[in-house]
Amino acid sequence: MSSHTIVLGVIGADVHAVGNKILHYAYSQAGFNVVNLGVMVSQEEFIQAAIEADAKTMIVSSLYGHGELDCRGLRDKCIEAGLEKIKLYVGGNLVVGKTPFEEVQKKFLEMGFDRVYPPGSDPALSILDLEKDLGN
Amino acid sequence: MQPILCIDFGSTFTKVTAIDIDVPRIIGRTQSFTTIHDDINIGLQKALDQLEELTGISDWPVRLACSSAAGGLKMIAIGLVPQLTMEAAKRAALSAGAKLLKTYSFELNDREIREIETLKPDILLLTGGIDGGNQKVIFHNAHKLCELNMRCPIIYAGNKTIANDIETILKKNHWDATIADNVMPTLNQLNIDSARACIRKVFLDHIVVAKGLTQVQRCIDNILMPTPSAVLLAAELLSKGYLSEPGVGELIIVDVGGATTDVHSVADGAPRQSNVVMRGLQEPFVKRTVEGDLGARYSLQALVDGVGIDVVASVINTSQEVVMQMLKDLVAHPESFMEEPGLLKTLDDVAAEIAVRESVTRHAGYLEVHYTPFGTIYQQTGKDLSYVSHVIGTGGPLIHHSNIRSALKASQADPKNPLSLKPNHARFYLDHQYILAAMGLLSLKYPSAALKLMKETIIEV
Numbered sequence: 164m165s166s167h168t169i170v171l172g173v174i175g176a177d178v179h180a181v182g183n184k185i186l187h188y189a190y191s192q193a194g195f196n197v198v199n200l201g202v203m204v205s206q207e208e209f210i211q212a213a214i215e216a217d218a219k220t221m222i223v224s225s226l227y228g229h230g231e232l233d234c235r236g237l238r239d240k241c242i243e244a245g246l247e248k249i250k251l252y253v254g255g256n257l258v259v260g261k262t263p264f265e266e267v268q269k270k271f272l273e274m275g276f277d278r279v280y281p282p283g284s285d286p287a288l289s290i291l292d293l294e295k296d297l298g299n
Numbered sequence: 300m301q302p303i304l305c306i307d308f309g310s311t312f313t314k315v316t317a318i319d320i321d322v323p324r325i326i327g328r329t330q331s332f333t334t335i336h337d338d339i340n341i342g343l344q345k346a347l348d349q350l351e352e353l354t355g356i357s358d359w360p361v362r363l364a365c366s367s368a369a370g371g372l373k374m375i376a377i378g379l380v381p382q383l384t385m386e387a388a389k390r391a392a393l394s395a396g397a398k399l400l401k402t403y404s405f406e407l408n409d410r411e412i413r414e415i416e417t418l419k420p421d422i423l424l425l426t427g428g429i430d431g432g433n434q435k436v437i438f439h440n441a442h443k444l445c446e447l448n449m450r451c452p453i454i455y456a457g458n459k460t461i462a463n464d465i466e467t468i469l470k471k472n473h474w475d476a477t478i479a480d481n482v483m484p485t486l487n488q489l490n491i492d493s494a495r496a497c498i499r500k501v502f503l504d505h506i507v508v509a510k511g512l513t514q515v516q517r518c519i520d521n522i523l524m525p526t527p528s529a530v531l532l533a534a535e536l537l538s539k540g541y542l543s544e545p546g547v548g549e550l551i552i553v554d555v556g557g558a559t560t561d562v563h564s565v566a567d568g569a570p571r572q573s574n575v576v577m578r579g580l581q582e583p584f585v586k587r588t589v590e591g592d593l594g595a596r597y598s599l600q601a602l603v604d605g606v607g608i609d610v611v612a613s614v615i616n617t618s619q620e621v622v623m624q625m626l627k628d629l630v631a632h633p634e635s636f637m638e639e640p641g642l643l644k645t646l647d648d649v650a651a652e653i654a655v656r657e658s659v660t661r662h663a664g665y666l667e668v669h670y671t672p673f674g675t676i677y678q679q680t681g682k683d684l685s686y687v688s689h690v691i692g693t694g695g696p697l698i699h700h701s702n703i704r705s706a707l708k709a710s711q712a713d714p715k716n717p718l719s720l721k722p723n724h725a726r727f728y729l730d731h732q733y734i735l736a737a738m739g740l741l742s743l744k745y746p747s748a749a750l751k752l753m754k755e756t757i758i759e760v
């Protein structure tokens with residue numbers, strides 16, 4: 164199957180490491196070439212990695228509630244860096260508290276993300292989406 | 300007695316060090332001006348004549364040499380992203396003892412091609428992309444380099460997927476191309492051994508010839524490496540030890556020269572606390588950085604500009620006009636180190652101290668603080684050198700310094716800047732006989748003698 168490269172990481176000052184390991188495993192098993200940046204990853208590091216690795220997708224996790232702040236501007240920076248076609252996926256516990264997911268989703272889509280996942284989403288869902296989006 | 304001769308063809312001086320390997324003991328050390336423009340042997344012979352007066356020996360069966368004459372090993376390194384492959388390429392070149400003329404990232408343009416032509420490097424290092432990663436930019440740069448109106452040895456150490464294609468393109472266009480392992484095969488992984496070995500081989504095969512150093516080949520076994528490379532070897536040996544002879548542990552060597560200041564660290568540099576997360580490109584255990592704006596002579600103007608001429612004037616207690624005049628005088632006489640006390644000597648000393656402080660600050664890593672509800676988290680970029688036990692000074696401006704301890708102390712952590720990871724409780728040493736490069740050469744064949752001599756000769760200050 165695909166040997167598409169994806170860049171994976173937990174954005175911002177977020178140290179929740181367990182989900183990241185599970186995602187790494189899941190995407191590798193599905194045949195993707197995973198460049199895992201681990202936890203505490205800045206927007207710049209995501210972009211630099213995507214350029215060197217020629218990645219088609221960035222998978223961004225945010226678990227600690229500051230996702231909106233950390234993710235803002237990522238799409239713009241990607242465009243600036245020549246990555247205008249890259250797919251941006253985001254998931255985890257994106258905001259603090261119990262904001263309805265539809266609102267959260269709308270916000271992140273407006274920020275330029277291609278797909279937004281609710282808390283505790285099964286990675287398998289996103290793998291199906293990846294295959295659709297990358298045309299396999 | 301088993302005498303061995305170590306020669307360092309420097310840009311200004313040709314330095315010779317004689318060792319009796321049986322004891323082992325340093326039996327003499329002399330120097331003379333490097334005569335690169337006529338015949339480099341003239342300067343060497345002068346130094347050897349002095350050495351004969353000192354030791355009574357005229358016949359040296361074993362002669363080992365390193366060189367930084369004729370501008371040193373001049374390299375240009377090209378990568379993709381500045382913080383990633385360009386940085387990895389830069390480290391590969393510096394670790395091979397090169398003088399890095401310039402680095403480039405992303406797609407090379409016409410202006411940069413013209414610039415490379417005027418810089419006239421001895422070796423080009425082309426990198427970019429992790430294995431399986433970017434190809435487009437690397438192909439662009441390979442083709443672009445073919446538009447250069449010059450050729451020199453070129454080493455490709457980028458994305459391995461296209462290594463063969465790059466080699467074909469380069470060779471078709473009359474490049475003398477060598478393929479090495481990728482300097483960054485996966486993200487943030489530094490892998491410079493192969494590239495460094497290639498640079499070393501190209502140096503031996505081509506550069507010695509190209510620099511007109513071949514005439515010396517008949518009287519010495521070979522010019523084995525660039526001088527900074529010899530210092531790196533010495534640093535590593537002194538730190539790690541050899542067989543049953545222990546090394547001194549983690550160390551920093553600061554080499555203040557006329558044009559640049561080199562810093563070598565032999566230290567792990569990994570984070571020491573559990574709330575510190577490492578970021579960025581992996582750090583090499585043996586690391587060399589070079590500061591082109593921190594020399595005590597040729598780059599004195601830049602150094603003084605960096606801290607401010609008013610600051611320097613107030614430190615040495617004179618007017619700015621006087622400092623400006625002194626700068627002119629010193630730059631005009633790069634080879635003379637002031638022995639006489641006086642304003643010039645003070646300026647010299649101040650410059651060396653600034654060079655130590657700035658160069659070690661740039662070499663050392665630093666922390667960034669992130670406040671989270673869960674507490675404070677730190678991110679570390681670069682090497683944590685706070686636990687380094689030995690700081691060793693070398694180079695003319697330090698060897699002739701009137702207060703060497705205070706100059707070397709400038710390498711210490713500054714309480715006003717707690718996020719900079721400089722040494723906290725190091726002891727200070729001076730290579731007062733200027734033997735490090737010679738010991739690096741000697742270590743190729745006689746590591747335990749070189750180690751013993753360094754431990755004896757390099758004194759605590």
Ligand code: B12
Pocket residue numbers: 176177178179180181182183185186222223224225226227228229252253254255256257258259260280282283284285286289671672673676
């Ligand atoms: C363990 C833990 C910690 C540990 C983390 C240790 C470590 N190094 O990993 C420590 C103690 C350090 C910690 C600290 C904090 N934590 Co905490 N932590 C947890 C806890 C209990 C479990 C997290 C975990 O490992 N889950 C298991 C993994 C497998 O699940 P996951 O992380 O959610 O990831 C999966 C999915 O979310 C999904 N996914 C994730 N990203 C993406 C992306 C895409 C595209 C897709 C498709 C799917 C996907 O797939 C993953 C794999 O299945 C959770 C509560 C919980 N039960 O979830 C709180 C929790 C995440 N923490 C929380 C908070 C607030 C914090 C702190 C801010 C303060 C605090 N209360 O201590 C700090 C933040 C520190 C920091 N700077 O990051 C909150 C977040 C609240 C919010 N966002 O609304 C939670 C939800 C607890 C709560 N209910 O209050 N935490």
